[in-house]
Amino acid sequence: MTTDAHSAPSRRVAIPATNPRVYEALVALQAAAADGVDAELAELIKIRASQLNGCAYCLHMHVSDAVALGVSDSKLHMVAVWREAPHFFTAQEMAVLEFTEAVTRLGDRGVPDDVYARAAEHFDTHTMGQLLATVIMINTWNRIAVTSRYAAGGDERRARAGRLNRP
Template structure:
């Protein structure tokens, strides 16, 4: 298993970028972004880690269980959460056509410019971590943050 800690410069840069992308963003919103992207990317390692973090932050287990079907359960998520989840899916599944204008417009309508930048940066960061964990075959349940 490859760990980014084996490449200290890369690891430190990723951690710094992760911290910067989280500043000023509600912790629960950040966890929803990380959970949804990890579900879409099939990253069991990150999903386990961020479900644990979300529970520790006091998020409701039933709400967390519904993240994968958030669009069918809109009453469980605020307008901001729905916009962030929709944008997370669009950025994570970027494809050839990019993020649809209507998706970006809904996010822009509920986040100010700084917040929107933080949401996008958070989505980009969890996608980077997902790709590292999936490529490195990280097992669910391991939390290498706790070993440093």
């Protein structure tokens, strides 16, 4: 069955229920990606990618997670317009947001060398790999949530896991 963007889907896949091995593999990959990444930076990555991908479910979840970590409301309100509000962010955070945008929007122009270099100024090679994996994972979760039409505020992850840094 098909639906338009404004009606309820009648038969959408729910990966955790229909494909539990795939879901558990993604959860394990998410945990590996998060290892050693600053939790606040990870949430900024997840928020920005979710904004770009139009994923209300993940955006709601990760703004809530960021609030729980103590990220200020002022900073969270400025993530979408970080270039116009640089005084809310550190140089490291801005480099990560720019890197997140480039990786999320690969089709636009790939990841330009200057964008990669600005992020790499703040992190060693291992951490750059972890940040890249974090961006990749949130893009994966965004695609699952948007395709499956998960409802914002219906945080199934918390019901299953009961903790932060899970998809």
